[in-house]
Amino acid sequence: xxxxxxxxxxxxxxxxxxxxxxxxxxxxxxxxxxxxxxxxxxxxxxxxxxxxxxxxxxxxxxxxxxxxxxxxxxxxxxxxxxxxxxxxxxxxxxxxxxxxxxxxxxxxxxxxxxxxxxxxxxxxxxxxxxxxxxxxxxxxxxxxxxxxxxxxxxxxxxxxxxxxxxxxxxxxxxxxxxxx
Numbered sequence: 001x002x003x004x005x006x007x008x009x010x011x012x013x014x015x016x017x018x019x020x021x022x023x024x025x026x027x028x029x030x031x032x033x034x035x036x037x038x039x040x041x042x043x044x045x046x047x048x049x050x051x052x053x054x055x056x057x058x059x060x061x062x063x064x065x066x067x068x069x070x071x072x073x074x075x076x077x078x079x080x081x082x083x084x085x086x087x088x089x090x091x092x093x094x095x096x097x098x099x100x101x102x103x104x105x106x107x108x109x110x111x112x113x114x115x116x117x118x119x120x121x122x123x124x125x126x127x128x129x130x131x132x133x134x135x136x137x138x139x140x141x142x143x144x145x146x147x148x149x150x151x152x153x154x155x156x157x158x159x160x161x162x163x164x165x166x167x168x169x170x171x172x173x174x175x176x177x178x179x180x
Contacts, residue, residue, distance in 0.1 A: 005169040039113060049118035056121045074130075081134050088141050101151050104143045110136030155180060 002010075027033060031045040041049070060068070089106075096103050114120070114128035146165035154171040172179035 009169070039116060041118075046118055052119040053121055056123055059121055059123065077134065078130065081137050084141060085137050088144055092144055096147075099151055101147050104140060104147065106136075106140050109140035109143065112136070 030041075032039050032041045034040075085106075092103055095101075110133060112129050112132040114132060115125035117125075117128075120128065142165065146167050149165075150167040150171075154167070156168065156171045156174050158174045
């Protein structure tokens with residue numbers, strides 16, 4: 001007999017399959033394929049995308065001034081994101097083999113592909129590269145941290161947390177010394 005967590009994981013697996021099927025339907029609807037990691041739109045989709053692109057001038061003209069003024073604060077964060085990427089890469093390369101933890105491939109988490117969309121202007125493409133990298137690094141680091149936690153301290157917290165990772169359900173309950 002399966003425990004409640006195994007049943008819930010089965011439900012999550014089914015949901016994941018459903019999401020992948022829906023993504024396949026969207027690929028058809030938006031007329032693109034993914035071939036060896038590259039996205040290919042058909043000619044008609046590319047033509048419609050180019051026609052929908054808003055030039056940089058009109059784009060900036062319709063952007064609120066405070067958004068423009070705060071952009072250096074956003075872009076300045078690239079420094080700690082790159083540093084985090086480097087430090088976690090070194091940590092994983094050195095420590096994971098020692099601990100016997102399976103390494104987390106960065107490419108499974110960092111997707112930089114939106115800049116190929118023809119309906120984006122240059123600044124929008126730059127923003128998409130930045131967000132794809134930064135959000136990917138955060139997701140990748142979270143998985144590295146989750147595997148580290150699963151190795152060193154697989155104990156649930158006393159209170160509920162939002163957004164726990166996939167290993168958390170298997171952790172020993174808080175206060176259950178025998179299970180630890």
